Amino acid sequence: MANNEELFKKIIAHAKEYGFIFPSSEIYDGLSAVYDYGQYGCELKNNIKQYWWKAMVNLHENIVGIDSAIFMHPTIWKASGHVDAFNDPLIDNKDSKKRYRADVLVEDYLQKIEDKINKEVEKAAKRFANFDEQLFRQTNPRVLEHQKKYDEVHSRFAACMEKSDWAGLKALIEELEIACPISGTRNWTDVRQFNLMFATQMGSVAEGTDTIYLRPETAQGIFVNYLNVQKTGRMKVPFGIAQIGKAFRNEIVARQFIFRMKEFEQMEMQFFVRPGEELKWFDYWKNERIRWHESLGMEASCYRFHDHEKLAHYANAATDIEFDFPFGFKELEGVHSRTDFDLKAHQQYSGKKLQYFDPETNESYVPYVIETSIGVDRMFLAVFSHAYREETLPDNSVRTVLRIPPILAPVKVAVLPLVKKDGLPEKAREILRPLQYQFNCQYDEKDAIGRRYRRQDAIGTPYCITVDNQTLEDNTVTLRDRDSMQQERISIPEIELRLNQLLKCNL
RNA sequence: GCGAAAGUAGUUCAGUGGUAGAACGACGGCUUCCCAAGCCGUAGGUCGCGGGUUCGACCCCCGUCUUUCGCUCCA
Numbered sequence: 001m002a003n004n005e006e007l008f009k010k011i012i013a014h015a016k017e018y019g020f021i022f023p024s025s026e027i028y029d030g031l032s033a034v035y036d037y038g039q040y041g042c043e044l045k046n047n048i049k050q051y052w053w054k055a056m057v058n059l060h061e062n063i064v065g066i067d068s069a070i071f072m073h074p075t076i077w078k079a080s081g082h083v084d085a086f087n088d089p090l091i092d093n094k095d096s097k098k099r100y101r102a103d104v105l106v107e108d109y110l111q112k113i114e115d116k117i118n119k120e121v122e123k124a125a126k127r128f129a130n131f132d133e134q135l136f137r138q139t140n141p142r143v144l145e146h147q148k149k150y151d152e153v154h155s156r157f158a159a160c161m162e163k164s165d166w167a168g169l170k171a172l173i174e175e176l177e178i179a180c181p182i183s184g185t186r187n188w189t190d191v192r193q194f195n196l197m198f199a200t201q202m203g204s205v206a207e208g209t210d211t212i213y214l215r216p217e218t219a220q221g222i223f224v225n226y227l228n229v230q231k232t233g234r235m236k237v238p239f240g241i242a243q244i245g246k247a248f249r250n251e252i253v254a255r256q257f258i259f260r261m262k263e264f265e266q267m268e269m270q271f272f273v274r275p276g277e278e279l280k281w282f283d284y285w286k287n288e289r290i291r292w293h294e295s296l297g298m299e300a301s302c303y304r305f306h307d308h309e310k311l312a313h314y315a316n317a318a319t320d321i322e323f324d325f326p327f328g329f330k331e332l333e334g335v336h337s338r339t340d341f342d343l344k345a346h347q348q349y350s351g352k353k354l355q356y357f358d359p360e361t362n363e364s365y366v367p368y369v370i371e372t373s374i375g376v377d378r379m380f381l382a383v384f385s386h387a388y389r390e391e392t393l394p395d396n397s398v399r400t401v402l403r404i405p406p407i408l409a410p411v412k413v414a415v416l417p418l419v420k421k422d423g424l425p426e427k428a429r430e431i432l433r434p435l436q437y438q439f440n441c442q443y444d445e446k447d448a449i450g451r452r453y454r455r456q457d458a459i460g461t462p463y464c465i466t467v468d469n470q471t472l473e474d475n476t477v478t479l480r481d482r483d484s485m486q487q488e489r490i491s492i493p494e495i496e497l498r499l500n501q502l503l504k505c506n507l
Numbered sequence: 508g509c510g511a512a513a514g515u516a517g518u519u520c521a522g523u524g525g526u527a528g529a530a531c532g533a534c535g536g537c538u539u540c541c542c543a544a545g546c547c548g549u550a551g552g553u554c555g556c557g558g559g560u561u562c563g564a565c566c567c568c569c570g571u572c573u574u575u576c577g578c579u580c581c582a
Contacts, residue, residue, distance in 0.1 A: 029555070029573045092578095196581095320582095448542085449542065
């Protein structure tokens with residue numbers, strides 16, 4: 001464990017040292033949980049996005065991509081449940097240092113009262129034959145007392161939640177003498193609200209509100225456009241809409257580098273299917289997505305499925321694809337069967353029909369949705385942390401190498417004159433020029449050749465072309481493989497073809 | 508948000524109440540026909556920030572900010 005922690009620190013340091021990821025606003029002391037992608041990080045990230053887009057959009061005739069705005073009508077977040085579900089009031093116990101959701105504390109209290117009532121009912125049911133439960137509930141004095149208490153607390157609780165009256169909620173918790181299950185004390189902090197969504201102001205929105213939220217997920221931009229796309233693209237169910245875009249979440253605690261950030265990027269695809277067929281398609285996408293991951297050539301043991309036991313209110317099946325990060329298996333991608341929850345909700349809130357007419361069955365329905373949702377930054381971290389190696393070579397020296405899948409590597413090929421004289425630099429630049437149109441290339445003539453190879457290893461460049469004296473005689477160069485460090489000699493006209501073979505997509 | 512540790516060159520770290528150091532890295536040059544070799548040279552720091560004690564603070568004291576580690580949610 002301690003070893004993995006050390007390794008993770010090295011990975012973070014390497015990411016900064018070699019221009020992949022910088023802490024945001026560093027010269028102003030930084031901005032926590034926000035990171036910037038540097039010159040190589042940006043390339044790697046773009047390559048990841050492109051690899052996903054090609055797999056999802058280009059290789060599926062029935063999937064198209066969109067790019068919806070980050071700003072959306074505020075009611076969208078009411079319909080999606082984000083406004084209500086993610087404004088948790090939190091409270092800390094000062095003695096145990098434990099944090100609780102204040103509303104859950106009260107709900108648990110209410111649950112206890114309910115349990116007491118049920119116990120009374122059970123006891124009575126055992127005692128009397130011909131037991132009339134309804135009558136008992138309406139007349140038994142102890143039940144009535146509990147019920148009165150319950151109603152009283154519940155109505156006050158509901159009022160506090162409705163008005164976001166956190167002082168009132170705290171007063172209620174103190175009055176009910178709710179204690180921390182761990183410390184057993186009632187030494188509470190004030191109730192504070194943590195909003196998942198970032199709010200900002202927009203000049204002229206419909207009366208009453210001018211608060212706009214930065215989207216906490218890209219999915220809703222797809223749902224509210226589903227009919228636009230279906231109609232204008234002449235899409236037939238089943239079909240999918242893909243999107244890559246930024247999303248924003250105000251995390252209480254953001255940790256683990258780019259794993260959990262306040263500003264992050266998602267690659268989502270919502271697949272619209274006929275009701276009743278959702279589980280079939282859920283399985284299809286589960287397989288399809290793991291196949292995508294495995295096509296990158298990282299070991300299958302890096303991934304595992306984690307099926308959700310407890311499902312969110314909108315889902316009827318859900319699984320995570322987890323990746324073996326340096327800090328353990330964590331969620332990388334989610335595949336969810338979201339039923340018709342979102343579209344139904346938008347239909348209700350917007351008052352617009354969001355039905356699809358199915359010409360095959362000759363009926364209209366609100367489609368069910370299978371969602372695949374992967375974090376770009378998490379994918380980046382998966383690729384980057386898996387790629388990072390410190391290898392001990394036969395001569396006992398150590399080389400640091402990024403074994404990034406070649407198709408994702410920021411720089412594909414470096415062209416290097418063996419020495420900086422004898423016309424080799426000129427020859428190397430001659431070779432470089434035509435390659436630059438097709439591949440992201442580097443040219444380097446500084447320092448000894450070994451050092452230059454190591455520099456390329458450190459940024460994950462899969463191939464190095466070296467120009468030597470023999471090149472001047474017979475127009476051949478050496479092609480060095482990053483992982484094996486082996487070289488082969490090929491002729492200059494072959495280079496482009498060979499690189500294209502090596503960088504071929506496995507999808 | 509709470510508790511613990513840290514903050515000195517690009518990086519890793521020394522350092523002492525009296526003018527700021529090393530290694531690696533970067534840059535320029537010499538050498539070198541294949542894996543961080545060698546030699547010469549150059550640049551780079553208000554010692555996180557603010558205040559206090561002192562003749563004098565990188566060092567002692569206070570505050571503040573940031574980062575890292577432990578506690579609840581998620582892509």
